[in-house]
């Protein structure tokens with residue numbers, strides 16, 4: 001999995017260098033950076049930082065997959081079960097930007113990608129969050145090469161999240177080396 005991350009990082013930088021060069025990335029660049037976009041989506045899918053959505057209550061009897069959920073039942077949507085659904089993703093538990101790319105290397109949207117939830121109460125900040133993720137990620141990788149600290153190999157990095165209401169990255173030391 002970590003090998004996949006290192007490989008993806010190199011490909012993202014190659015794409016950014018080729019498409020943007022040295023100028024500041026802007027939102028409009030996203031459509032011309034399908035691989036970078038796929039890496040961001042795949043990172044959000046696998047990291048699943050909000051694994052549980054906000055509780056709901058049914059307003060009427062609901063029939064779902066052979067089950068009857070009665071009116072006024074409390075429901076806790078588990079977004080992570082969709083983001084890691086083995087019927088939706090080729091390698092649900094492994095980092096794989098190919099989940100969001102077609103054979104021609106173009107970006108493809110997936111209905112099962114719902115880290116911001118879905119429906120009427122979908123995250124209000126989705127547009128802002130997606131814009132920030134793209135601009136920060138592209139800008140940082142354009143300028144820096146990120147590596148583990150000296151003496152630590154990529155295989156030794158532990159991606160196990162620290163668990164709370166959200167899944168957060170565990171504290172890590174890393175080096176940001178300016179690219180020439």
Ligand code: HEM
Nearest residue numbers: 049050053054115116117118121122123124125126128129
């Ligand atoms: C990667 C970043 C983010 C993720 C993964 C995320 C995820 C979520 C999720 C899963 C919900 C629950 C939706 C539901 O009830 O079904 C939510 C709700 C919400 N989020 Fe975000 N969010 C992010 C960033 C933001 C930002 C940057 C803002 C504001 C600027 C924001 C504002 C809100 C608000 C106001 C709600 C409540 C919407 C409502 O109940 O109608 N979020 N978010």
